[in-house]
Amino acid sequence: MQLKDKVAIITGSASGIGREIALEYAREGAKVVIADLSLEAAAATAKEITEAGGTAMPVAMNVTDEAQVDAGVAAVVAAYGGVDILISNAGIQIISPIVDFKLDDWKKLLAIHLDGAFLTTRACMRAMIQGGRGGTVLYMGSVHSHEASPLKAPYVAAKHGLIGLAKVVAKEGAKDKIRANVICPGFVRTPLVDKQIPEQAKAFGISEAEVIKNVMLKDTVDGEFTTTQDVAQTAIFLAAFPSNALTGQSITVSHGWHMQ
Template sequence: MNLDGKICIITGGASGIGFEIAKKFAAAGGKVAIADINVDAAKTAAKSLGEGHLGVDMDVTEPDAVQRGVDKVIDAHGRVDVLLSNAGIQMVKRVEEFTLEEWRKVVSIHLDGAFLTSKAVLPHMYKQGSGTILYMGSVHSQEASALKAPYVAAKHGLMGLARTIAKEGGEKGVRTNVICPGFVKTPLVEKQIPEQARDLGLSEEEVVNRVMLGETVDKQFTTVEDVAHTALFLATFPSNALTGQSIVVSHGWRMD
């Protein structure tokens, strides 16, 4: 699987899953633009990948910031071949405890961010007659869990957005797919363990073994490497035979 110099934008790419995918894309010959709200972290991460990679300032909830970031990539490389919309946050509480501001923040980063970045890159992909858009969904794009209403709603929304763009962009050479990981033990997930233990009245061990890993086949967390391998497979897939789909990476938690 080789990216052959393709230009790849990864939002939220300065750390965690996004950075692991950035490393995988760079190793496969891609030129990576790491777009992150923390521009210093984005530049540091890009520098660590070697020559030819960019760190770009981008708040994915702000249309002008998204456009400026994409314009910087176009100015540097003249094209964009792969977009991975990965930026995201999590808040854990019951529906009635969420404020509207909190709801909007979670949904905006995940879903508005995917829309705005797609809107910014699609004209370039259509002009060149090719492109791949990947969304970082979740098993929660297809399932629901307690305490995560805005996250689950946003992740479900990504499926609709991906399928719509697949329909609109197919004849123009653009495909879209959604990566749906299970629980990946990043700081984002580690933070949820004590929060869910408190809200569900369970021990932290019970949260891990029953809530997070209870439906897996081997009681194992999905790894960032698992997700990165999947992203590279989708980024290098050669045709529209695989578009508008969700690829679940969850140790058997969700089976389709």
């Protein structure tokens, strides 16, 4: 098992990509913390893991709430003795042209993606440094960490910002053996993406099938969606990597959309 006894906090992991990573991490021997806005949903995922023989605990965590983030990480340290891995995965999507975008919606999206990444990073880095055993910070970016699309101004800005944050964490954390990288998936069929399909069809005046074929998947090599399993396996590889040779990087998982 590649992550045996590693303590991993995964935000937004009661559903979607975060949930898949949590399940795979547990299979690889990690002690998984399901940190989610909904404690009930987090508890359900944690129960699924423990019933399958893994180790997991649920934590209620609004990633934009400083006190709740710090308290959640402290509870993990008390329960498991430290933190080895943070996956900053919590996120939302709001679709609108810039000229119609509400400031409150802009602030809400940036707060979840960037404030949440900062607050969880700060709390986990403190725990990693105190524990003295190093650690890994993984941010859930997107192909939109490198590319732009219409209707997604704050999302694209936030995902670009995560790359900058990861680079700073990589430099500041190196002396304490803390690595940081960004996973950049293409479109993954999660509720977040499914919600966008009719929204974009309406905004562009095209069919939902055209959104999938000509907007979401047009630049892939095979017309296929990235899967949650694709992302989970990348998250395992990056967390298990043994040295600072791989830090401060963005890894694109997208069926060839945005080749670097």
